[in-house]
Amino acid sequence: MLKTHLKPKQTMSCDDDMFRQMETFVFMDFETTGLIANDLMDPFKSHPTPGDKNRDTERALRELIVTTPIKNLPYITEMSFVTAPRSLVLNAIEEMKQRSEDDSNGSMAVRLACNVHTRQVKPPLNEQQWKEYENKRKTVEAIKLSRGDLEDKNTFAEEWPGVLHMLQTCKKPVCIVAHNGVRFDFRVLYAELDRNDLFTDGMKIADQVYFLDSYFAFIDLExxxxxxxxxxxxxxxxxxxxxxxxxxxxxxxxxxxxxxxxxxxxxxxxxxxxxxxxxxxxxxxxxxxxxxxxxxxxxxxxxxxxxxxxxxxxxxxxxxxxxxxxxxxxxxxxxxxxxxxxxxxxxxxxxxKKGAFRLDEMYEQLMNNKHDSHFAQDDCYALLQISICFGRDFIDYADAHSMILPY
Known part of the structure; x- marks a missing residue:
């Protein structure tokens, strides 16, 4: 068991569950130097059960964090956060529904006046690691950013205060939404905070910040x-x-x-x-x-x-x-x-079915549009549009199933 900076697990009263309502949705996505190495403890590698009433995503995330060495987690090379107030999302839901009724064959995507925080991040790689990264980039389609794109950018530690300010100024409660977030994004974020000694006063994530894995949301709704x-x-x-x-x-x-x-x-x-x-x-x-x-x-x-x-x-x-x-x-x-x-x-x-709940596959089917995946900001927008396409069902699910971010 690894030493961690996890918060004590909080108990929620029935009243808290009944009246909790997410006021801001933050759609989050990362591009990284690779995948999680030796990820043997991932309980969701096999197909999770859709509609599982006993699934505890907070417990699963905690267990993955305490059993995965930080050195096994990749570095962030790009991070994007697209924030949308609840009222904006609800209006977009009605607009997309009307668009679908008027022309089911046209593009479903709607424009939203969201705040966007996107940063490329320079990973702390030595010369040998940069060579390995560039070789991997030639064979792995998901890795888009080159060494030249990243070398003159700020580090994660230098960019984190801007992310923290964005989260602090959002109307609470905040729900951070990431696709396959329990298996990847929320673990990678924890690793970066740990590596850079950012679990200190003034650098910690604010209270009333919840997390939601949209993959589980979509399979449960369907x-x-x-x-x-x-x-x-x-x-x-x-x-x-x-x-x-x-x-x-x-x-x-x-x-x-x-x-x-x-x-x-x-x-x-x-x-x-x-x-x-x-x-x-x-x-x-x-x-x-x-x-x-x-x-x-x-x-x-x-x-x-x-x-x-x-x-x-x-x-x-x-x-x-x-x-x-x-x-x-x-x-x-x-x-x-x-x-x-x-x-x-x-x-x-x-x-x-392979790919049935992949972000790019869902976006192209639901929006009648092509999607250029593996750029963090584009993936955030895609996730936002898909969530809107699920309508009030998604909002209600987020209110009921979002969990307190445990770090």
Missing amino acids: KEYHNHCKSAVQLMDFSIISQNLLTIKEEEATGPTEPQATATIVRDRTPPPKEMAPAPSVHRLTQSEPRAGAKRRLFQDQLPPDSPLNFMRSSQWSPARKRRLTSARELFVRKQDGDWRFDEGASTQYFR
């Missing part, structure tokens, strides 16, 4: 989406849906009929659950409804007419929820009798 879909599909009566669709096809061939023609089909039925829209009448599906049509365009363009997703209450879904479920068509399997079922095996494989 697991919740899968669970809702499973419940909704189990409660749907596809015989009614099929009958309505058949009637529509007949009307298209012979001309429209009065809407009451299928009214008796749904009479005296139990009201549908919250996650499931009522079985559509002929009138609903044949009449022109511009706003509703815009909201469902993403589903209609990519799914079979009787796909279960077409009959769920999706008007309040975030753009990310719609896009991720629509692209995962393997989750819904049609049975021989024409009914549908939710495929649990496909759901499990979804979370294990």
